[in-house]
Structure formats: C-alpha cells, structure tokens
Amino acid sequence: MSTNERVTLVNEGGTKKVTTSDSGSKTGLDVNLLQGLSSELSEYAFSDLNESDVVYNYYGYLKSDGGWFILRLPKDNTEARYSSGLSDYTTSWTNRTSLTYQLYSEEF
Numbered sequence: 001m002s003t004n005e006r007v008t009l010v011n012e013g014g015t016k017k018v019t020t021s022d023s024g025s026k027t028g029l030d031v032n033l034l035q036g037l038s039s040e041l042s043e044y045a046f047s048d049l050n051e052s053d054v055v056y057n058y059y060g061y062l063k064s065d066g067g068w069f070i071l072r073l074p075k076d077n078t079e080a081r082y083s084s085g086l087s088d089y090t091t092s093w094t095n096r097t098s099l100t101y102q103l104y105s106e107e108f
Contacts, residue, residue: 047061055074056072057074058072059073068084069083069108070092070099080104083102
C-alpha cells in the first residue's frame with residue numbers, strides 16, 4: 001500500500017468491508033473480511049484496525065460475552081490467518097504481533 005492510500009472500514013448490511021482508496025478515489029479493491037465464513041462469526045462486532053505494521057494489517061472483533069478474534073491479513077491480501085480467545089481482548093490486541101495465527105479451519 002502506498003503512503004497516500006488509506007483503508008476505510010464500511011458496514012454494508014452487517015458485513016465489514018475494507019475499501020482502499022488513493023487520494024479519495026476508489027482503487028477497486030474491496031475485501032469482504034467475513035465473506036464465506038461460518039455464521040457463528042456474525043456474532044462478532046468490529047472493534048479495532050491497525051495497518052501500521054510493515055507486513056500485516058490487523059482487524060479486531062469482539063462478542064458481547066468477551067470472546068474475540070483477530071484477523072491478520074498481509075499487505076498483499078494473499079492469506080487470512082486468525083487468532084481467538086474467550087477473554088482479555090485488550091491484552092491480546094496490544095500483543096497482536098506475537099500471537100499465534102492459524103487458518104480459519106484450525107482456529108474455529
């Protein structure tokens with residue numbers, strides 16, 4: 001991602017989407033972060049975004065009962081990996097770069 005691009009999270013019908021844009025114009029990359037995933041993830045609400053890491057973007061999601069997951073996407077969007085827990089989201093978000101991330105089928 002170039003330095004003049006920005007990422008905006010948009011709620012479209014309950015689905016979180018990432019839209020990258022350059023100087024306000026849409027580049028055409030829309031990544032539906034929860035597309036095709038289990039309906040159990042629909043219980044999670046978007047909480048945090050961090051794109052300052054050199055290699056990865058991180059997206060944090062929370063459930064009302066304290067459960068959470070963090071989605072890690074490389075800057076080139078080639079793979080999605082997940083880390084999850086039942087509590088202590090704040091600490092996990094702070095330490096997101098050192099968490100263990102797995103494929104969706106392994107994590108959930």
